[in-house]
Amino acid sequence: MTGRPLCRIGDIPDGEARGFSLGEGRSRVDILAARRGGAVFLYRNACPHAGTPLDWVPDRFMSPDGIHLQCATHGALFRVEDGYCVAGPCAGRSLTPVPAEIGSDGTVRATLPG
Numbered sequence: 001m002t003g004r005p006l007c008r009i010g011d012i013p014d015g016e017a018r019g020f021s022l023g024e025g026r027s028r029v030d031i032l033a034a035r036r037g038g039a040v041f042l043y044r045n046a047c048p049h050a051g052t053p054l055d056w057v058p059d060r061f062m063s064p065d066g067i068h069l070q071c072a073t074h075g076a077l078f079r080v081e082d083g084y085c086v087a088g089p090c091a092g093r094s095l096t097p098v099p100a101e102i103g104s105d106g107t108v109r110a111t112l113p114g
């Protein structure tokens with residue numbers, strides 16, 4: 001299965017994350033893409049606590065220290081590398097991962113079921 005293109009890796013500054021929406025209406029899927037060097041980690045942009053998007057302000061996903069992904073609603077902190085919640089009301093739960101591929105041309109693709 002071929003993933004759906006989101007962006008080029010260079011569109012995400014190293015250490016930051018960006019939000020993307022794929023599809024329309026009921027089939028719309030919101031994804032966040034977090035970059036660490038040459039790696040990109042994709043998750044559904046939905047907090048395991050209350051299901052809201054992590055970013056109140058578009059593309060503001062990182063904690064003030066830049067270490068974790070942070071939910072804007074109640075402040076949960078998630079590890080970038082595996083989406084595990086290390087602090088907050090959903091500690092011990094995880095963001096839903098989305099398989100990612102990076103092509104030789106730097107295109108980041110998300111593989112979604114269906």
Ligand code: FES
Nearest residue numbers: 047049050071074
């Ligand atoms: S909705 Fe994310 S911490 Fe509550």
